Amino acid sequence: MRDIVLAWLADNVPASRLQHILGVEQMAYQMAHHYQLDVSKAAQAGLMHDLAKYFKPNQLWEMAVSEGLPLDPVDEKNPHLLHADVSAIVARDRFGVEDEEILQAIANHTLGRPGMSLLSCIIYIADTIEPTRGDTPELEALRQLCWQDLYKTVWFTSDYSLKYLLDKRCLIHPRTIITRNWAMEMASKKLQTTDSSIKVF
Numbered sequence: 001m002r003d004i005v006l007a008w009l010a011d012n013v014p015a016s017r018l019q020h021i022l023g024v025e026q027m028a029y030q031m032a033h034h035y036q037l038d039v040s041k042a043a044q045a046g047l048m049h050d051l052a053k054y055f056k057p058n059q060l061w062e063m064a065v066s067e068g069l070p071l072d073p074v075d076e077k078n079p080h081l082l083h084a085d086v087s088a089i090v091a092r093d094r095f096g097v098e099d100e101e102i103l104q105a106i107a108n109h110t111l112g113r114p115g116m117s118l119l120s121c122i123i124y125i126a127d128t129i130e131p132t133r134g135d136t137p138e139l140e141a142l143r144q145l146c147w148q149d150l151y152k153t154v155w156f157t158s159d160y161s162l163k164y165l166l167d168k169r170c171l172i173h174p175r176t177i178i179t180r181n182w183a184m185e186m187a188s189k190k191l192q193t194t195d196s197s198i199k200v201f
């Protein structure tokens with residue numbers, strides 16, 4: 001299965017993107033191992049997370065509409081954001097992936113989703129911090145944090161994305177914000193149960 005997906009990727013994404021995809025696959029595998037999750041599911045989701053990255057905006061939009069996905073006005077203005085959901089559709093329809101957790105992890109890799117699984121958290125984080133993304137202090141801090149607390153890393157990864165979008169004066173999809181608020185709440189709950197003397201708010 002991996003070889004079939006790699007052959008398809010070689011024809012559908014540039015070499016630089018393939019390096020990113022392999023970085024996400026490897027990082028997801030390592031994080032899943034660290035948190036005692038299913039490493040093969042993590043690697044599969046990592047390998048297939050950007051299948052639709054280079055689909056044209058109208059193709060992304062049409063596939064999302066025919067799938068009946070709930071769409072936000074920001075999706076209409078920037079259909080590229082739909083490449084995550086559409087990659088899950090390609091994984092299911094072209095490569096026969098049936099595991100709902102893998103499909104959700106692919107679909108959630110760009111915007112996250114409140115209540116998402118730990119596997120989704122791992123792919124969301126790995127997409128931002130895998131080695132080819134650079135070595136800024138912010139990324140290095142996230143790379144340290146990801147071995148300690150997944151929810152806190154999702155929270156800080158969302159903050160990192162939001163800062164980038166604000167700096168670039170881009171539209172912000174509401175899901176990035178609600179994912180960030182959810183992860184912050186999950187991280188603070190964990191803190192309160194492990195040490196009642198710590199107050200984060």
Ligand SMILES: [Fe+2]
Nearest residue numbers: 049050053110
């Ligand atoms: Fe992506």
Ligand SMILES: [Fe+2]
Nearest residue numbers: 020049050127
């Ligand atoms: Fe990606």
